[in-house]
Amino acid sequence: MAGTPDVTEDAGTPGPGPVWGVPLGDDDAAALDLTSLWYEDDHGTARPIWDVRVEVARLYASPGGPVMGDVPWDRLCHAYGWATDVPELLAQVRGGDDAAAKQALIHLDNKICHQGGSSVAAPFCIPFLLRSAVDAPAPRRVGLVSVAVAAGRDNPFGTLRTDVLNAVAGETALMVDNCGYPMNWTQQAARDALAADTPLLARLLADADAGTRACAAFALATASAAAGETPTALLRRQLSREAQAAVCAGLVLAIAERMSTYGSRAEGMRWAQSVWEDAGEPPGTRLAAAVGWLCLTDVPPPEQLSELVTDEVSRGTASVLLGARWLRHFDFDRSDGGVDRWLLRLLDEARTDTA
Structure with missing residues (x-):
C-alpha cells in the first residue's frame, strides 16, 4: 500500500490500523482538498483519513489535560517507523541525567522533525515537551521548546524575504511525510x-534564561489562530520590559509575524x-523591525x-539577530560576520525587486 512506513528494528510492533495509506502523487487533483482523501483499511473498505488535528484536540480536551498513556503511539509513525519508541525518549528528555537527556532529544528531534519535516507523531509530543521545559534545568529548555516549535513550522531553508515570517508558508501546496500522511494537517x-x-509559553516567555525567552517568543509566533490575540499581547508586553538585545530582536520578529499572519x-x-x-528604540530592535518589514x-x-x-551592519549590530530563531535554517556562516553578509544580500535582493 502507498505510504507504508519503512519500519526499523527498534521501532516497535505495528499498531492495529493505519493512519496513512493515502494514494497521493505530485499531481494529485485534490491536493489542497484534504477532506476528500481516503485510505483503504485491512478489509478493503475505503475510509476517511484519520485526522491528526481532531486527535490532538481530543488529547487536550481530556480531564486534567494531555496524558501520555492516552496517545495511540502504536498507530503513529515518524521518519524511522512506528512511534512506539517515542514515550521512552520523552521520558529520557525529562530525566535527571543532562547528557542522556540531551542525546534523547537529538534522537527525538531527528525522528519526529526529520530534515525539516514534521511527522504525524510530532504534534502529540508538544504538550510533553513543553511541560518538561517548564520543569527542566535552564540549559535544556531551549532544546525542548525548539523541537516543539519545529513541528509546526515550514522551513524555508535559505529562502529570503516573503517566506521568512510565515509558519504556514507551505499551505498553498500539498506536503506529505515519509509515511504519505498530509504534513499540512500535522x-x-x-x-x-x-x-x-499558550499559558505554559507565557511562563517560559518570562523565564530568567534569555535563550528560553527567545524560544518562547518563536513558539508564540507559531501558535495557531486558536490562541486569539493573547500571544501578540504577551509578546508586546515582554518587549516593553525586555533588556536583552537578542531577545528584543526575536520579540519584534514574533510580533510582526503574528500581526501579519492573523491580521494582515x-x-x-x-x-x-x-x-x-x-x-x-535600541539599534538592535530597530534593525529587527527593518528585517521584519523587508x-x-x-x-x-x-x-x-x-x-x-x-x-x-557596519556597526556590528546584526549579531543580535543570531538569537532570533527564524534564522536557524539560513545558509550562512554564523561566525566571522556571516549574518552581516546575509542581511546585505537580503537588502540587495529587496532593492532589485519590483512592486
Missing part, C-alpha cells in the same frame, strides 16, 4: 497544540515601520530603511 495540529499551551501583512508592516523609524513585502525598501540596515 503542522496545523502542532500549531493548535502550541495555541492550547499591511498591519504587520505598519507596526514594523513604526518601530524601525523610531530613533528612540520580510513582509516584495516591494523595494525606502531609502531610510536601506540606510538603517547598512549603518547597523
